[in-house]
Amino acid sequence: MALAHRSIVTIDDVSVEELFRIFEVAERMCVELRSRSSIHHALGYLLASLFFEPSTRTRLSFETAMHRLGGRVIGFTDASMSSVAKGETLADTVRIVASYADILVLRHPREGSVRAAADHSPVPVINAGDGGHEHPTQTLTDLFMLHYERGGIDGLHIGLCGDLKYGRTVHSLLRALRHFDVRLTCIAPKALQLPPEPFSPGQKVECTENLEEVIGELDVLYMTRIQKERFEDPKEYERYKGTYIITPELLERAKPDLFIMHPLPRVDEISYRVDTDHRAVYFGQAAYGVPVRMALLLLLLGLEDSSDLPPPPPPQVEYRHDFRCSNPRCITHSEPYLAPKVEVRSSGEMRCAYCQRFASL
Numbered sequence: 001m002a003l004a005h006r007s008i009v010t011i012d013d014v015s016v017e018e019l020f021r022i023f024e025v026a027e028r029m030c031v032e033l034r035s036r037s038s039i040h041h042a043l044g045y046l047l048a049s050l051f052f053e054p055s056t057r058t059r060l061s062f063e064t065a066m067h068r069l070g071g072r073v074i075g076f077t078d079a080s081m082s083s084v085a086k087g088e089t090l091a092d093t094v095r096i097v098a099s100y101a102d103i104l105v106l107r108h109p110r111e112g113s114v115r116a117a118a119d120h121s122p123v124p125v126i127n128a129g130d131g132g133h134e135h136p137t138q139t140l141t142d143l144f145m146l147h148y149e150r151g152g153i154d155g156l157h158i159g160l161c162g163d164l165k166y167g168r169t170v171h172s173l174l175r176a177l178r179h180f181d182v183r184l185t186c187i188a189p190k191a192l193q194l195p196p197e198p199f200s201p202g203q204k205v206e207c208t209e210n211l212e213e214v215i216g217e218l219d220v221l222y223m224t225r226i227q228k229e230r231f232e233d234p235k236e237y238e239r240y241k242g243t244y245i246i247t248p249e250l251l252e253r254a255k256p257d258l259f260i261m262h263p264l265p266r267v268d269e270i271s272y273r274v275d276t277d278h279r280a281v282y283f284g285q286a287a288y289g290v291p292v293r294m295a296l297l298l299l300l301l302g303l304e305d306s307s308d309l310p311p312p313p314p315p316q317v318e319y320r321h322d323f324r325c326s327n328p329r330c331i332t333h334s335e336p337y338l339a340p341k342v343e344v345r346s347s348g349e350m351r352c353a354y355c356q357r358f359a360s361l
């Protein structure tokens, strides 16, 4: 099956061959954007942009991408103005919008919400961030930048720093990096280190709390903000905010060709004094969101060929009525009509098929 008409719920839905096909089309989009020549590619197509959580870059770059392709956009940025406020379920909202539009982009605070949406949609659904679970199109943007500007991803030493527990961008990034020969260092306070779920079997990372000690070895420093909205106890957030701050003084220890990346928004983790350093690439990184999302829209709408590419093997899924996900942030707890499902991996490992939290039956 080609990329055409498929949903992208996790970055695992994209095989490495498909990743490079997305990059190929995105490179062409970079050129076409300069000459404004992409305007007819998606003429007559409609994107629905459903944002149940705040967003600047993701929503606007998806909408810009569709407009730049000549398509049109409908949607909402405030679910309290939709029928959700009257008690409509996510499944019903999605079914209706999917009967109006050709493709859906969804951001939602619940983990696994986009899986649930894709299960109820006859048209592709793209995950624009589902709680602390994943943000696959940010990863496509991040990897495209490294591919395009750095000439490749293999061989890099990448440091992931900040809130690795709740940061969905690093969860998708870690998953995608298993396809590449990279050295990975996770820099976070112990309580905010990566949870076990995003790791692939055999994937190794080094962990530290000390950024100063490792910054000099890194080729890429991927900063993230402490995810205030995901903490149950606001005191915990207060404890960790400001743990890491990139300053010109700290950067004196870093390589001259370091890439300082950040999915943005930044809060206090990168000093404004760093913005003029040639190593600060985060604003350019955000700009790549447009050509990458243009490429993805074209491929998923079937307007670019991807038929000869091997898709990733689909996970084996079992409906288990004796299963209840232990993750309180999982969509199955707020949308109780969803049938409990587990993903069974070849290793025997089981996960909730929505939020992908490890399951014990």
Ligand code: NCD
Pocket: 057, 058, 129, 135, 138, 168, 169, 224, 225, 263, 264, 265
């Ligand atoms: C990120 C997100 O929403 O997960 N932002 C983005 O989409 N570029 C990062 C964040 O909010 O910290």
